[in-house]
Amino acid sequence: MNYLTRRLVTFPLVMLGVSVLVFISIRLVPGDAITAMLGTEAGLLTPEQRAALEAYFGIDQSWPVQYGRWLLGALKGDLGISVTFGKPVLDVILERFPLTLELALLSMAIALLIGLPAGVFAATRNEKPSDLGVRIFAMIGQSTPNFVVGLLLIYILSVGFGVLPVMGAFTPLFQDPLENLGQLILPALTLGFAFAASVTRIARSAMLDVLSEDYVRTARSKGAPAMSVLWRHALPNALIPVVTLSGVEFGYLLGGAVIVEQIFALPGLGRMVLDAILQRDYALVQGSVLFIALNFMIVNLLVDLAYAMLDPRIRLGDR
């Protein structure tokens, strides 16, 4: 716990760093909310008009003043108003987050459901043809850009079968679970494909390591049958790298899968941030990047907790 509390103490520091970084970098990008709204017509504005719009978008003051104001608000839980949505940033983020969270969970479930058994299976067939088969499949999964997978899925389904999940919308899970799943299954498969591949590879190599450990030999010397050796003795020990990987990937997915959301037209966090950047919606970019960073760190914390659950050495020792 000591270790975890110490991690929690560094949270605000990292968040502060992220906020400064995003604040500065988004402002360094040429163009602002005015050119984003008006395009080349912005050239028709008189200086007075421009000043009025700058005040309207809240970009009329110096950076430090803007940052200070924003930070004070953020500390009070007010991340500002999104100029494209005309709503508080936090509301916008929370509207988009359920989809992103669900998509991440679904892809992770797919990945673990396929990757874990495949990896364990491959480890027991070390260097045999079936192992090679699993590994090559995994590598193909890892080596295909996900926009290719996504485009192919859409093409094959729409041309070959004439069916397609509803795109561009998101029905909350509790409103209509079937429709919700229908909307998310393709993107989740697209993301889960590569993710499953990584899980397979990590699980395989971790299992191989663990299977050569002394305690596995001990279990065998006690007459434990092969299945018990695999699932009860070896797997819990091999899970740590799998948890690490899943945590990292899941953390990334919570940041929104920009490309897949783009292809499947999902209104998720990733596309929202991308659009916010393109439309120079500074408050929304700042707020959502901060939110994503927070998610990432919370997931990392959860991963640490998962380690502790898996491994009593971490649970009971004070790291």
Add this chain to the structure above:
Amino acid sequence: MTPLLSVSDLHVGFGRDPRASEIVRRVSFDLAAGETLAIVGESGSGKSVTALSINRLVDYGGGQITRGSIAYTRADGRTLDLAQASERELTKIRGGEIGMIFQEPMTSLNPVLTIGEQIEESFRLHRGLTGRQASAAAKDALDRVRIPDAARRLKYCPHQLSGGMLQRVMIAAAISCNPRLLIADEPTTALDVTVQAQIMALLAELKRETDMAMIFITHDIGLVAGIADTVMVMQSGEVVEQGRLDTVLDTPQHPYTRHLLSAVPHFEAGRAARTDFRRPDTPAAPALKVEGLTVRFPVTSGLFRRQTGAVHAVDGVDFDLMPGETLGIVGESGSGKSTTARAILGLVPPTRGRFSANTNLREGQGSSAVQMVFQNPYASLNPRLRVDSILAEPVIAAGRRVTAETTQRMTQLLERVGLPKDALQRYPHEFSGGQRQRLCIARALMLNPSVVVLDEAVSALDVSVQAKVLQLLVELQQEFGLAYLFVSHDMAVVERIAHRIAVVYAGRIVEIGDATSILSKPKHSYTKRLIAAVPSIDRRHQTFDLDTRQVPSLVRPLGYEPDPAAWQRYGPDHKALAEA
């Protein structure tokens, strides 16, 4: 009566073509119920592979029995050839009829399962017990191996127990189903001497209690003297000699057996101590003088890591070391002996105390006057550097240029420590453990030091190699007039090299003085216990007493200072800490 186990013409190979790479050849032996067979050999002799072939765990290590049979008589009298048995039959036999314990208790227990779960497993698998019955059985098993407070310990995880305790847990799990054969693969090698004695005593007692046969694998022929009925000596995968214990020990036939018995250091209670050095009567400048050396590590807790106490790793150690003299520092793990050595080399900052080598160098800095040889020759040489770079490092560190003269010294030293001339152009992994330790010694001598600190310098080596390296050290000492600070847990080794001995316990020297005197007439209770625990071929059929005392905690509250040492003299050069 048919023997319990009859192995004949066993061949075991590894790799893609097992027949071409046989590690074990032509091994045959019989073992009767209730008897103990000791398999003795050095690393690579095939002793462990032989043992693992019996319960066929060798299959999982990539090995394969290529020829021979292992006839095992089951409880119902039927004989089964284990070499041909199916995996299904084998799962029944493993754990149920043949138990096994391993060398490293720390890694041989599953770190994520509790002790209880791991012992219960055997009962579930072979006795069909579940739930409360299984835990009750597990508690009984722990009681059987004399683990105090068994009910609570069942919920512990492996990392919460010491090595000795874990090995008892291993034994508890292995014998839980009353196997008819127990295979013990170097079960005490990783343990301290006193703990080793406890485990040996436990095994002997269990053997008396049950009618269990045992195969005991070891590299230390002295260790089996107390427990074995028959002995089998192996070398390079083959059996070179086998027979009754007394016969083999008293009238060894094979040269290798004779070599093991004679050349290898065995503890002789001071009779084998060196006598080639006498301290000068008039006070002379010591090569190294250590006064009041104290090393403490802070113990912190809470969010802000406030210091709440300190580990008193070394507490007020004084000694001096004359040129040409060896001081052996003896103690068990956690006693502070290695920390002392490391503090002298500046690897850990001393909290207090002074030490001076006979050159005027800054304290706490590595100096060319004091050099060190580490325990593990595999870890103390950078695997990515060539030998010439390794030997050049001290020279470069001392700010000197690597000249032709340097290279000449390298070649000379390599030759002196017995390494081939072309060694300079090779990498550490091309050498054996013993050769690497010679390399380390050569490196330590590059700068002509006056003191060499040898931290368990021969402990990781095979027994016969140990003897040769010790011999080399003695020769070098005489040749260069070196002073050695020899840190070791192995009384037999210390006896061969030390002129004087300091016994360390819980961070303090409890007894110091002339080697012969201390080894033959120990005065401090800890020294006595330590010496009593040392196995020896002289102590044949002698059983050890069970002793479950633990090393006291070295963590002290903040500001704690120990009482000043009260010494009691027992001779011209022999004093011990007075005991309450």
Add this chain to the structure above:
Amino acid sequence: MRILRAIFTHPSGRIGGTIVGLYLVVAILGALGFTPHDPLMQFRIDRLQAPDAVHWMGTDLFGRDVASRLMVGISQSFVVAFASVALAASAGVVLGLAAAWSGKGWDGLIMRIMDVLLAFPAILLALLIIAVVGPGTWTSVMAIAIVYTPIFTRVVRGPALSLKTRDFVDAARTFGSSRYYILTRHLMLNLVAPLTVQVTLALAWALLTEAGLSFLGLGTQPPASSLGLMLSDSRNLMEMAPWLLVFPGLAIMIGILGFNLLGDALRDILDPKTRRVAA
């Protein structure tokens, strides 16, 4: 050269090594201009030709030879991947070693900064960097490098911390070896193995990231070609001219497969722990 022999006796190393080797040859040929046609030459009359004897992989929207562009694209993608990974690895080595060696304050500071970079969504970080500097080969390199630096820093810092406590480092300290000597000869030399493995895997990822950036129009700038750019350019022509998608798609898949296989093999060869498994 010992390592080469080891790679080619390892089953997946043989395949991976061959693929990567072939790609390197193709990349070098492409970079030196030994292509069947001029990759930039537009034969606009022959646009969108299916593969035939003259254009083995067909032609694109501009009538350029896809095979030639693929060769140049491979070399371009390799340049981006290698350069960004080299940058990230060097930065990671310096930062990781600095953090591991100096400990306490510096360690905390460096690792917190890396945490900031890690917590920042990677693709957005790359996007912002590119938007600020303007797209181009070297901007992509920089962006990918910055995204990977924290990963390499962690990869270096972990083993460096454990190497720091190894006996041979202690031995060096007993001689009084300089910090520079210990860092370069004892730590860095021994980090080569874990780094090599990480590098081959990162190369595969860098290829994918380059493709992703190109998909968003932020990677290599036309008329130069890269695997990612060829793929993303072809997405709206997928039905009219499938060869535009198929060949670069296969090229990127097989290339990444090669790096991954090679990485796995190197891990087996260089990591003593898995070597034991193989024995």
Add this chain to the structure above:
Amino acid sequence: MGKSFSGKLICGVALSVALGAAGFAVPAAAATLRMAWSQDATGLDPHKQTAFSSLRLLELIYEPLVRLDDALKIVPALAQSWEFSQDSKTLTFKLDPDATFQNGDKVTSADVKASFERLMAEETGAAARANFLSIASIDTPDETTVVFNLSQPDVPLLTAMTNINAAVVPASEIAAGTIGTKAIGSGPFKLDKWEPNAKEVLSANKDWAGGETSIDGIDISVLPDETAILAALRAKQVDFALINDPLVATLVPNEAGLRLDRTPVLNYHVLQLNPSRTPMTELGVRQAISCAVDRQDVLDTALLGEGKVTGPLTMPAYAIDPSQLFCYERDLDKAKQLMADAGYADGFSATVIAATGEPPTAAAEAQVLQSQLAEIGIKLDIKLMELNVYVDTWLKGDFDMAVALNGGRADPYSMYNRYWTKAGNLQKVANYIDDTLDDLMQQGRVESDPEKRREIFAAFEKHLAEVSPWIWLYTSYSYTAQQNNVEGFVPTPTGSLFGLSKVSVAK
């Protein structure tokens, strides 16, 4: 143990397939039009928004006084009739007495006055203000009459008023400061819900003065990838879609059950030169570039021929046959000669900027132009930029050349006064002006006789093509794709979707 693994695997896949299939949409024949586009509106303030994508949405909700029909003729919208005074200095509108806002209020002359005053106020920050600078004051003699008093004759003003930027909004909403957050217009559809970059839900405005719409509403999905739009059309998930990329649009007719409509638009593709930078300062160099560019070839390659080569004026009423313009037939020899005369026989290097994906063909155009100009020794370096970065760079005039898709207007003066007049707001982008251009523009502004105007602008167009500050290339099409059962959509060259108010969906 392999068996149980594969068993689990199959179960998992089967489960997900079953779940997926259940969630797939069944094509429905509702009276709600399901529509898709790839770019969403960026805001709801009709006075401020200038992006095409925003205008497309706002045209369904708000109404201007007058609008353009499919032949670019000015037809009534909120105003039933209008007339210029003799001296062209007053413009009087009669409002439709039935016109009501979606909040139930009547549309009155006061609303018109308030709307234009808001548009003209500098603190509003409306870019369109520049088109209405001649309005001196507005009188409202009665509820349905609005009189615009002009400071000088301004014939193009009426055309400018057809733009949705001149929409009439409720005066009460202006007072409440809710323009831009609530969309309350007088148009055929009401905005029920807007999730930016995701979807819009529109319902028919039953009280619309323009008549009754035959659909109940429009559901718009934003599908950023146009191949996904095509897939959605194929799967009958979408009834109607806007498509930007000709590469995607050309695939639509191959599909039975889908129809593609294409309308030539006023917007023009152009290679902008920057005549303030050497060597584009030289007339000879600019003309050489014009001669070296094969406009039809660029069109055929980058747009698969989907468009029409054009001169500076794109509106049919004013455009002249491109063959009459300077060097519209590619002439490499002449180009080389011009280069040599200007002292650049060996060519030069320059950078051309283009926006990624805006238009989708920008990168391709740049590459063909690069290849064509290479033939006279000009080495172009292509720099693709994110749209906003491009706009920023463009507005600063910080480029050698730029590939652009610029907006066209029904009136030549409103279309080009920003660039080719001495007082033009975007002179710093155009960087070229001469007396002839400025004179012709001023004449065209005040001339109300259509025939004379045409002559003035024909002269203007010829001169502009000859001095070649920019190289006008071609106009493309706006595409709408629809299921065959969608009937009655009439596209216009402005790209307006107002025609959706007449659309019906057959069952």
